[in-house]
Amino acid sequence: MTIGLLKGVNASGHVGWITVRCAICGTRLSLTGQKPRGSRKYEAVYACPKCAKKYNAYFCAADARRLKYRCPYCGSKLVLVSPLPVPER
Numbered sequence: 785m786t787i788g789l790l791k792g793v794n795a796s797g798h799v800g801w802i803t804v805r806c807a808i809c810g811t812r813l814s815l816t817g818q819k820p821r822g823s824r825k826y827e828a829v830y831a832c833p834k835c836a837k838k839y840n841a842y843f844c845a846a847d848a849r850r851l852k853y854r855c856p857y858c859g860s861k862l863v864l865v866s867p868l869p870v871p872e873r
C-alpha cells in the first residue's frame with residue numbers, strides 16, 4: 785500500500801478533505817495538506833500502515849514522537865501520511 789504517496793492521489797474518487805483524528809489526543813488532522821479548521825499550522829500526520837484502516841490509527845506529530853514512531857496497536861513503524869515534503873518515498 786502506497787500510504788506515503790497520498791499526495792495528489794484521488795484513488796477513491798474523493799476530492800478535498802480527508803480529516804482524521806489523532807488516536808491519542810483527538811486533534812483533528814488533515815491528510816490533504818490544508819490547515820484543519822481552527823488550526824493555526826499544518827500538522828504532520830503519521831499512521832500505521834496496518835491499522836490506519838482498521839483502527840483509525842492516525843497520530844499527530846507530537847504523539848508519534850512520543851510513541852517513538854511505533855504503532856501502539858501492532859508495533860509497526862508509523863509512516864508519514866500528510867503531504868508535507870518528505871525525504872523519501
Ligand SMILES: [Zn+2]
Nearest residue numbers: 806809844847
Ligand atoms: Zn495527538
Ligand SMILES: [Zn+2]
Nearest residue numbers: 832835855858
Ligand atoms: Zn498498527
